[in-house]
Ligand SMILES: COc1ccc(S(=O)(=O)[C@H](CC(=O)O)C(F)F)cc1
């Protein structure tokens with residue numbers, strides 16, 4: 001996706017426009033808080049949830065055609081996408097609601113058939129702050145989803161965000 005290199009401010013706002021039926025709303029909101037913390041822990045960025053108006057990062061769950069030129073594709077395949085920093089749709093993160101969203105803390109069998117909302121969100125928020133994909137297999141920004149039990153940000157991810165901010 002085209003977009004700017006990085007945000008021109010460090011106090012980023014985000015707004016959750018809707019929730020997936022797969023998890024309780026407060027579980028989803030907590031997963032997003034933890035996914036943002038991955039990046040605020042290693043950068044000068046702060047992420048604040050707002051509940052009305054236009055946020056830097058607008059988050060929504062949608063399936064197939066969900067209002068932008070990049071429709072989702074049903075179960076599996078594309079899991080989510082996010083736009084690089086900038087105005088309007090830039091910076092926004094969309095999650096494919098044809099996926100079954102779970103969390104690692106749940107029963108492992110559910111995670112095996114579901115996707116960790118925390119892991120996917122942390123990856124998408126990486127794009128939303130300007131990060132591209134990593135070539136390092138163990139990096140969060142590696143383009144392939146792989147379930148990780150106890151997640152650890154890779155040095156390559158840290159180098160990426162600290163290069164930008
Ligand atoms: C680890 O986090 C993710 C890995 C892969 C994806 S994805 O398979 O949905 C990817 C989108 C992306 O890289 O953000 C695909 F090209 F659509 C999303 C999150």
Ligand SMILES: [Ca+2]
Pocket residue numbers: 072073074075076077078079096098099
């Ligand atoms: Ca999909």
Ligand SMILES: [Zn+2]
Pocket residue numbers: 066068070081094
């Ligand atoms: Zn979209």
Ligand SMILES: [Zn+2]
Pocket residue numbers: 123127133141142143
């Ligand atoms: Zn990606």
